[in-house]
Amino acid sequence: MNWEPIYALLIFFSTVVTYVCANQIDKETEQKKRKLYLVSSVIINFGILFVFKYYNFITESVFNVLDSAGVRVHFPEFKLLLPVGISFYTFQAVGYTIDVYRKELKHETHFGKYALFVSFFPQLVAGPIERATNLLPQFRKEIKFDYRMAIDGTKLIIWGYFMKVVVADRMAVYTDTIYSNIGGHSAITIIVGTIFFAFQIYCDFGGYSSIAIGCAKIMGFDLMTNFKRPYFAQTPVEFWRRWHISLSTWFKDYVYIPLGGNRVSKTRKYYNLFITFLVSGLWHGANWTFVIWGGVNGIYQIVYSILNIKPSKNVKNVFVYLFNISTNFVLICFSWIFFRANSMSDAITAISRTFTAPGKFFMGDEKGFVFAIIGLVVLLGKDTYDEFLLEQRLKPKKIAKGAWYLGLVMLILLIGVFDGGQFIYFQF
Template identity: 65%
Template sequence: MLFNSFEFLLFFPLVAIVYFILSPKYRWLFLLVASYYFYMNWQPIYAILIFTSTVVTYLCALKIDSTPVKSRKKAYLTTSLIINLGILFLFKYYNFFNDSIFGLLTDWGIRMTLPNFDLLLPVGISFYTFQAVGYTIDVYRGDIKSEKHFGIYALFVSFFPQLVAGPIERAVNLLPQFKETKKIDYAQAAQGIKLMIWGYFMKIVVADRLAIYVNSVYGIPEYHSSITLFIATIFFAFQIYCDFAGYSNIAIGCAKIMGFDLMTNFRRPYFAQSCAEFWSRWHISLSTWFKDYVYIPLGGNRVGTTKNYRNILITFVISGLWHGANWTFVIWGGLNGLYQVLFKILKISPKRKTENTEFNFIYIGNLILTFVLISFSWIFFRANTFTDALVIIERMFTVAGNLFIGDKSSFAYSVFAIIVLMLKEGYDEFFPNGNLFFKSTKKSVRFISYSLVIILILLLGVFDGGQFIYFQF
């Protein structure tokens, strides 16, 4: 079930109302059933994979906790990792590695083949697998105790607001919340509704609108001029942000209405002044996951300079691969890792903006440089193939020509949507204590502001067939 489907608009209020009406004793069970129903609306059979991941991590964590022997703890952790990452590999990466390795061997004259599997990628598999694996590692490290209640643990893995596209939650934050008796909290519920409304605006008005232009340009880059490819790339930077941050906002908003606090996943990343800062504002739940479970175990920055650079690159390449089984994603990840390393080598690490930061040319320059570098990397992320990415880059700097507009109205809506987005984001960034529109002290102004956002969604939203990009990861 998609958040931007009519079904979800019926499903969620019903779930929230029943959740609060039910006796607290049975709420976890109700949420668990609702979460599986939510997932099974897409491809029922793949619920087995979530269940398998749940059972394996639950049992392994119990065993890790109960055995005092270090080597056994490690064996249980390894079992959990092999099974979970094995499933992920089989469904997401097998064909990619099969094609890549045997393709390479064929190039060297060695003819060997293994059949590819014709498997549909289970929605959200990377998200729930990482959440479940993170839990097992936390138990192994002794950061948390294993969860004894299987139902509560199953709910932790499958909680519907964040099941298919995050935020990737940590057990230490989310698990205890399922045991609390939630009462309706007016402020929290109101905040949840506001987040959902803005999330829908980001997804339906901005991301899906920009997708129309981006898809038509990136679909046949060999026919487009430099200016068109530049505009399409900038549009994609906003599309991917609004697609994913929009989803996160809706997810966090849903959870908030029911009294749950999920972690913040995006903090206006395009206001970052360096690539390092960008990654502290973009997909925070994944970035911190990689930091805690990959980068730091590799040695993080507590090792020599060269090894630190290696650790950064490895982490980003894996992060790229996490996003998709394609060399374009690997290069995207590697490129972002390279940015970090280069910035470190060149000692360019502007301090994060604080309220007292002067808004001057250096600030604007850093902001633009970061945006340009990040947008450049998005070319690899969005291009259908590596060859297409190269064609785009080449044409960006060599092929003059007119700007392709496509449908004029749609193009105008795209520009308008970005302006509205940036006005709000800019205001939130630079005036965190401001009191205009959404933050007005007057309730009537806040009401009208959010109502106008809903009207904009109805007026300019794209209601047809918009999937969330991150579902494929």
């Protein structure tokens, strides 16, 4: 509404449509009518998303194909602002309708509570993409202030701000410099810039998720975990069980499984995987770089499935464990090139120069670079502790916890970037 007040009607319209359709689905006993209401809800909601997010991209792509064949067709172009959070609340609302259709929950009769589910402010603009089965029951309960939840929520918020302003925004200064002139940098610089971006996007989105979950927790609500130390994953399959979990599980439940999942032939299973990841890439943005990014990750899934490569369960075998993590990290970083590049030509340039452009390492602002490394070291230390020691109940004493969070606050204030841009995932 701050950008375009009339856009508030979009989320209201989406809320009304999914509420009415789910209500009718719940009442109807005839399967054809139930399916008709479901399809209507899906088409209307994704139709709005298509117009605002994908219309110009698809018409431009079709125009380019026809133009190369010598056919000139004019498509009207709409200059529209992309409403903040439209992909997130659309997926959340449509997921609710599908859950009611599958009889996994009863329709919420209280319109206000359902509207709150669609527009719950902590996670409205960038997730986690919540499930009605988790959040709606919490809205039906009387919420009283809980001191322990408030403390836990505050801790999550502090950690989220550290991830955002100390790590993500510090690294953004460097990665933006590299990728804005990708053809002018050496191989080592592009490699470091890509590694920095891998942690930038993790801390940018993971930081937002932590803040959102913390805000909700202070108010007495539990949102689902969205990140679980993804760069400790040993395979691409495991990576997507740790990265943007709410979206990964959404695509699994509402795209991959309806396509047949793994209950079909191996060839069809691989097809289902590839299509799911292509759609996931397109969800992230109306650009071929995102589609290719999704396709690359889909190929990773297929190859690892064919080779039957699975994570090592023996953490004590340090060599195998580190080899798996390192290999997976390299693969994920390669795919991030397409995600970060401003265009396909920039992505191809980055890849080619990685192998063909020896030269000096560009550090840029030395102090800022050092601050980014300090933030990265703290991040890796925290994730390492959570991954290997937390579950073994090697928990620090209260005074150590207090010192830790005080230290985080000091780092935020001393080396944080407070004039950085918005969260990366706001654009999706």
